[in-house]
């Protein structure tokens with residue numbers, strides 16, 4: 001198997017595991033709602049298992065992905081704009097539908113999160129190489145530099161909902 005195909009296969013498996021783990025956590029919530037706490041617990045265990053498998057693959061993948069310069073360009077030019085377009089699309093679609101206020105609200109907030117992420121990516125890439133400390137809102141994903149704010153400027157979550165990175 002050519003190296004490129006191997007790289008692609010591992011990448012796809014990694015994504016499948018990460019996505020799968022997220023889905024198992026959602027399935028667990030559903031099982032709890034249906035009063036099947038046994039299944040809920042097992043789905044959580046399955047999610048943990050798939051997260052562990054994903055971490056192992058990530059170590060393998062680390063040596064196979066491109067240079068940071070290429071990765072920054074991919075995230076900046078493709079991944080973040082694609083996510084922005086999807087949230088924008090979601091906002092437009094839900095704007096025309098009754099009873100979709102919470103989805104539209106989410107889409108509006110996540111567009112702000114994405115804008116900030118693009119800004120920080122560019123700033124960090126072009127910066128002086130000094131690592132910053134980040135605080136990430138565990139509710140909406142907003143990333144704040146340095147100390148966590150009193151409340152999230154995007155979703156108004158309190159400071160205790162911020163998780164420190166770095």
Ligand SMILES: [Zn+2]
Nearest residue numbers: 137140152155
């Ligand atoms: Zn937030």
